[in-house]
Amino acid sequence: MKFIHLADLHLGKIIYQNNLIDIQEDLLNQVIDYMNDQDIDVLVIAGDIYDRAVASRESITLLNTFLSKLILKYHKKVLMITGNHDSSERLNFATSLLVDQGLYIVCYPEKEIKPIIIEGVYFYLVPFFKPSYIRYLYENDDLKTYQDAFAYYLNQQTFVEDHSKVLVTHQFIAGNKEVVRSESEVILSVGGSEIIDVDLCKGFDYVALGHIHASQKIKYDYVRYAGSLMKYSFDEVNQVKGMVEVTIDEKGVCSKIIPLKPKRDLIKLTGKYEAVLHYPNNENDFIAVELLDKQMIGHGYERLKEKYPHLLQLTYKKLDIKGENHTASSLDMDKNSPLDIFKEFYEKMKGEEMDSKSQEIIEELLEEDALYDAH
């Protein structure tokens, strides 16, 4: 059988005040076209459907249209889990609506996973969870880390032995090699305690991952992040974005990325001002310009904006500055506590010290690890 593995759609995402919904809609239509052309009947979405817990009206409409087309019009099956950006409560309402037609949405980890069986392949859907949820589900207070909770959760399950099986999850699964990260991802917890060892996923024929925005395999050929639907930050400009096509047959499992072409791409242009001003193309794209000039260019932004109407960012790489550097990177991240760093940031942004009431709020948030929830 063949299926498409997508993740991190982040519908409704806004970058630099630009709503990406039209581009996302076009990309999702490309997914539908490809599935129809290639006669692929199953779509797996490994979490982060929406960009925000409170999804915008247009992103809800877009998802509804997308799912209705796939399921009601083209009779495809769609398997979905929630990611850390999604609100389980908000996606959960739809879970039973279209089950008979082939829409499976799992928003909370089930005590005992009920696999979805399609053409003899067993799909196990594990939505994003924090350790606290598994502690509550099994009344086991010993599960402290993401790794503990994930290992325990898988251990509670009985997986089929004599059939191909696919695990779908949005936890941060990593191997011994560095994972390619992006600025557009949200860190789940400070200090890397959210990382789960990929070897816990052994025994599956394919592991469909969401959460990390660069499409990549993790240690094994069959463990794969699909990556985000499109580039969501300028550090992703060199990544290939798209959908992963997975084939499972008697020969085994293979997967390949099928690139998707956005109507408007994120591009980074580097060079001296005069050169960048005369580069060909890219007038239609979202642009970050990195100038190599040593001096600031008067009205540089305005003039570049005439050439690139969707210029979003202008930085200087080699500027000679005398005196203090006021960029965020001058903050001393190593020496200070998270609270100190936040205070310094606050002062730089607001030009005044944080009052004690605000400080209390920030302390509480840091303590509860609720900074993550706010995303």
Ligand SMILES: [Mn+2]
């Ligand atoms: Mn994401």
